[in-house]
Amino acid sequence: MNIRIPDRVIVFDYGEVISVSQSEADRAALVALSGLEPELFWRLYDRHRDDLDQGIALPHEYWTRVAHDAGVEWSPAQLQLLWAADLRSWISVEPGTIELLAALHAGGTRVALLSNAGFDFSDPFRHSPMARYFEAMFVSAELGLIKPDPEIYRVVAERLGIELAQMVFVDNKAVNVDAAVALGVTGHHFTGVAGLRAFLHELAGRAEAGADEQQSA
Template sequence: MGMPATIPAPIALSPRVVVFDYGEVISRAPSADDRAALLARAGVAAPDAEAFWAAYWAHRDELDRGTLPIADYWSLVADEIGATWSDLDVHELWAIDHRSWLSVDPGTLAVLHALRSGGTRLALLSNAGPDFGGWLRHGSFAPLFEAVFVSGELHAVKPEAEIFEHVMRELGIGPEDLLFVDNKAVNVDGAVAVGGAGHVFEDAAGLEAWLRALAA
């Protein structure tokens, strides 16, 4: 059994609101085992893995926007790599893929708790299909956030201005109070483009340093 994790000293940034991405910020990236399991179930041999991942990501924005049903998404992936999958195959591919994104990074969670204990308002904004809504709203970390925004429910994705403007309206803030954290620079640029400030996440230590500098 490992040592109990500790929560850092509070970080107070009120009236600013810190809006967090989910994937690869709060969650960890899918592991090598996760990726291997998906390739195996898809029937993709190692030499063809690169083509599979290219097809996997090619239509992800449409899936995350909520305009492409899950079955249609996997059909497009199959078409691009020359695979044939039954409806039952697709159910399993979806489940393996979905589970691979359900994890937490304890370092990021410690920072979230420090912000919360400092009275800082928090929200979550994820590019994800509507099938992730339950996990994001009802997982153990969900009470840390006053609002959860899922792109697949809003039919808009980061880095589009529309989704950041929606978030600010719902939170009742102007761009000067928007602090956005994402692992993708293009998404952070989207927040900056509407007048907010942002941090490109690499690790929890860098995130905490950025937030404490703002608090100081």
């Protein structure tokens, strides 16, 4: 079923909205490659992630910083293997979300992507099969900004040629949604496909009702 929401742009987060969470097998593979204790690895993994996502650190710099803080030195091969395992862990997608993207696209609804991600994700995003559903893809590293900085939503709206009130933003992190809503964006905190589907159909229904009212006025 097509989903038509005219005069709005639906902006999707990627991680854990379009993608699924890292699997236990992927997480275990990363820890095994690192040679570190799991608690230490994940603490250091998160420590420099904002710099990676903001484009302050390139992928090899990010992994070198993790190694430095752990007091270890990974070989060039280990660095490449860790990078590949990490990228692979975020590539698996939620089928239901992809179906909603296709339904929005088929209905003529404008759709864009806004993801906190490093430079290394830009090509996989833009050259994947799902890319045809998006009129624009915004990667935080390329913008030099990360959610929930209010400026990132302003920049995205400007580049899409819309007012913030015309943006609908979907993210799995409430803090990112709240920051957008504070600017006048319509937000949806993603907790599952069923909730997102109901939200989008509600927006479509409101748009259709509004169009009917204008025609009858």
